[in-house]
Structure formats: C-alpha cells, structure tokens
Amino acid sequence: MSAASPSPPAGTAPAPAGSLLAAAGLRKTYGRTTALDGADFSIHAGEVVAVMGPSGSGKSTLLHCLAGVVRPDSGTLTYQGTPLGDLSDQRLSALRRTEFGFVFQFGRLVPELTCAENVALPLRLNGVRRRTAEAAATAWLERLEVDDVHDKRPGEVSGGQGQRVAVARALVTGARVVFADEPTGALDSLNGERVMELLTESARAAGTAVVLVTHENRVAAYSDREVVVRDGRCRDMERYV
Numbered sequence: 001m002s003a004a005s006p007s008p009p010a011g012t013a014p015a016p017a018g019s020l021l022a023a024a025g026l027r028k029t030y031g032r033t034t035a036l037d038g039a040d041f042s043i044h045a046g047e048v049v050a051v052m053g054p055s056g057s058g059k060s061t062l063l064h065c066l067a068g069v070v071r072p073d074s075g076t077l078t079y080q081g082t083p084l085g086d087l088s089d090q091r092l093s094a095l096r097r098t099e100f101g102f103v104f105q106f107g108r109l110v111p112e113l114t115c116a117e118n119v120a121l122p123l124r125l126n127g128v129r130r131r132t133a134e135a136a137a138t139a140w141l142e143r144l145e146v147d148d149v150h151d152k153r154p155g156e157v158s159g160g161q162g163q164r165v166a167v168a169r170a171l172v173t174g175a176r177v178v179f180a181d182e183p184t185g186a187l188d189s190l191n192g193e194r195v196m197e198l199l200t201e202s203a204r205a206a207g208t209a210v211v212l213v214t215h216e217n218r219v220a221a222y223s224d225r226e227v228v229v230r231d232g233r234c235r236d237m238e239r240y241v
C-alpha cells in the first residue's frame with residue numbers, strides 16, 4: 001500500500017477545526033476506475049454522520065480509507081491531529097484495534113465463538129484480562145438487549161440479534177469512531193430500526209462518532225448530518241441541492 005502524503009496537496013482544504021477524523025483531497029484508483037476523486041470529509045467526536053450516494057460512487061472506499069483499512073493514493077487523513085499517512089502499518093492496525101470499531105452488513109462474527117466471546121474478542125486482542133473482558137461483554141450484551149444469546153453461536157441467532165452483538169463488539173473497547181457499512185442492509189425494517197436506535201443511543205452516550213454508510217433515508221435519519229458521495233467526491237447534504 002502506498003502512504004498518503006503528510007501535508008495537504010495544493011487546493012485541498014485543511015482539516016476543519018476540532019474534527020476528530022478528517023480527510024482532505026482523498027484519491028483512490030483501482031486500475032482505470034477512480035473510486036475517490038478528491039474527497040474531503042470530517043467528523044467530530046460524538047457525531048453521527050450518514051454517508052449516502054448512488055451505487056459505485058465511492059462510499060465504501062471512503063469508509064475503508066477513513067478507517068485505515070485502505071491507504072489512499074494521495075490526500076491526507078488526520079486522526080486527532082495525527083496524519084495517518086505517517087503511521088507504519090503496525091501502528092495503524094494498533095490504532096484500528098483501540099480507537100475504531102466496525103459493524104458490517106452481515107455481522108461477520110466468528111462462527112466458532114459464542115456471542116459473548118465474540119464481544120470479548122477485541123478486548124482480549126488488546127490484552128485485557130479474560131474476566132474483565134467477559135464482564136464487559138456481558139454488560140454490553142445486556143445493553144443491546146441480547147443477553148439471551150450470550151452462550152449461543154452466531155449460527156444460532158437471528159439476523160437482528162447478530163447485528164446487536166456486532167454493535168456490542170464495535171463499542172466494547174470504548175472506540176472513538178465506529179464505522180458502519182450498511183449495518184441494517186440485511187434486516188427487516190423493524191429490526192433495522194431497533195439496531196439503529198441502539199447503535200446511535202449507545203454511541204452518543206459513549207461520545208463515540210459513527211460513520212454510517214447507507215442507501216436508506218430512514219437509516220440516515222438517525223444521523224446528525226448527511227454527506228452525499230458522487231463520482232468520488234463528498235458534499236454536505238444541505239449544500240448539495
């Protein structure tokens with residue numbers, strides 16, 4: 001992966017003051033496809049931002065760049081003022097483990113582990129003692145109203161329950177930013193709404209920012225702000241029309 005340049009290229013906006021995570025002028029190409037074409041984005045601590053836009057416009061690529069999963073070809077990313085392009089892969093992955101949480105469309109829980117073990121896993125990977133991690137997992141499962149699946153494996157729970165477990169796993173570390181890519185895409189509307197309520201309530205209570213990629217207006221309605229991605233660039237919704 002190529003590193004992002006440490007200072008903004010000419011013509012890109014500096015990170016907005018006070019932002020927790022900011023991107024300026026992100027470019028990412030896959031062969032001849034330009035996925036991001038100078039995307040700017042920022043999010044404040046505790047803010048819930050919905051990223052919307054047509055299929056193929058670059059939403060997931062933006063999310064993956066913001067989360068440090070994909071390195072942009074150029075542009076800058078700063079987290080709490082630190083340019084992520086300056087970090088080694090090792091430090092970037094440590095940052096992801098401790099500061100970021102992830103919720104995907106299909107929970108991506110580890111099928112061999114119980115739901116409680118899945119929630120405890122990120123804490124265990126961060127070196128937290130087993131008992132402490134287990135207690136935290138139990139508390140988060142209760143908070144997400146799925147304590148009844150504690151000892152079940154992901155294959156034995158419903159889609160809605162699995163997504164609540166995934167939300168618990170994303171928040172259990174005290175992540176500062178949760179990246180959620182179509183977190184309700186595989187759920188019916190009732191389950192989807194409950195997952196969104198629990199995700200946004202819990203994140204707001206913990207002061208955790210949420211970057212939420214969604215196609216659905218009713219899911220975006222849970223956000224504080226909407227950003228539209230089109231042709232690899234971002235615009236705030238209110239300035240878009």
Ligand SMILES: Nc1ncnc2c1ncn2[C@@H]1O[C@H](COP(=O)(O)OP(=O)(O)OP(=O)(O)O)[C@@H](O)[C@H]1O
Nearest residue numbers: 030033034035053054055056057058059060061062
């Ligand atoms: N790993 C990849 N290899 C090649 N092309 C890719 C890759 N990832 C994304 N692309 C291309 O980059 C463009 C943006 O894709 P991206 O997945 O970011 O869009 P999206 O807005 O999230 O789409 P959707 O809403 O359909 O999930 C698309 O043309 C896509 O085909």
